[in-house]
Amino acid sequence: MISEGLIRKTALRTLEIEMKALRALQESIDGEFEACVNAVFACQGRLVVTGIGKSALVGQKIVATLNSTGTPALFMHAADAIHGDLGMIQPGDFVLCLSKSGETPEIRVLVPLLKNLGNPIIGMVGNRASYLGRHASYVLCTPVDQEADPNNLAPTASTTAQMALGDALATSLLALRGFSPQDFAQFHPGGALGKQLYLRVSDLYPQNERPAVQEEDSLQQTILEMTSKRLGATAVLNPTGQLSGIVTDGDLRRMLERGNGFDNLLARDIMTSGPKTITENAMAVKALQVMRKNSITQLVVTDEAGTYKGFVHLHDLIREGLI
Structure with missing residues (x-):
């Protein structure tokens, strides 16, 4: 169809123009840019961002990025500024005009x-x-020869350049502050992103039962422990109380497939030795990575000394929105 060719051509042209604008923007990362970043970093106030029209919308995004990465910032619409909002600006503030x-x-x-x-x-x-x-x-130059729309009117490439240079400013300040993932988590406590940065296995496993049997326990005792604790698995402990293995639904299926007599089987006869474990202080997202890598749905939780503490299940991670 003709329209399909036009759509593809227009979309590719748009991306090419905007990529050209970004490539040209690299020349703006010069000594003046460095001096500007250092001045903002050293200032005792906030970075007040202002603009009008599409630049105002970009400015609001830049403010959000600055605040979330450790640089105090606020937005002031340029039109509202001259009708009272100028009072938002305090001594020591820098003002970024877009x-x-x-x-x-x-x-x-x-x-x-x-x-x-x-x-x-x-x-x-x-x-x-x-x-x-x-x-x-200070001037942060965003030279754009051509907007991406066919009429060269709608702010497209120019707002892309503003957005990118705003990100460059924010990340440069982040680097100067030594802003860490822990700092990021402090400002992003909500949602999956925040939970990836602060949620630990110790926040999850205490909510679950703690199934455990001894090596010498019977098959019946093992199955009852698994079904009553509803995790589809149980830890197997040696006589000293240390983790010896794990029995899962999969171990039971494999036992049944072998078809031998079951009357005299003990937990140690059907368990999987050396199960995958994770320490209670590990990040929850690490538990998810281990589960995915090994195609399993639960991990045995231990303390730093290797003592059995409980289980973390895939359902725990789903419930917390990590998946």
Whole structure:
């Protein structure tokens, strides 16, 4: 169909134009960019991000990224700023102004007000010679020759460049702060992402039963322990109470397939020695990785000394949204 060819052609053209804009953006990572990052890192206030139109939407995303990676930031719409929201800005704050042209009326009104307040201005702008570019303390240049839409009108490549340079700013500040996964978890306690960073096996296994039999226990005792504790498995302990093996549903099926007499079988006769284990202090996402790697649905939990503590099951990880 003609429309299918047009769709593919337009989509590929869009991506090519935006990739070209990103490649050109690499030249903006220069000494001035480094000086800007160092200044923001050293400032005692926050990074106030402002803009209008599509740049305002990009600015809100940049603020979210900054806050989640350890740089205090807030968004101030450029149009609202000149109608009262300018009071959001405090001494010590830096102001990041986003504007493709650097000449919009709101920016031209806002910039002198910011200069009167004495707050350093960072201009993320496509034209260094623009009003914003000339009056900014630091210029983060986002030059874009062509927007991606066929009419070269809708902000597409230009907003892509702004978004990417905002990410570069945030990640550079993150690197200077030595922001760790633990820090990230502190700001992302909700959802699967946060749980991957803070949820431990010790948060999960105490909710489950603790099935266990001795090596010399009978097959009947073993099956009763497995079914009553509802985990589809039981640990097998040696006379000193240490983990010796595990009996799972799979072990029972294999026993039945062999078809030998069952009357005299003991737990040690059907158990799997050396079962997969995980320590109680391990991250829950690590337990998931081990289960996936070995195509199993439960892991024996031990302490650092190897003492049996219980089980963590795949259902626990599903319940917590890790899958």
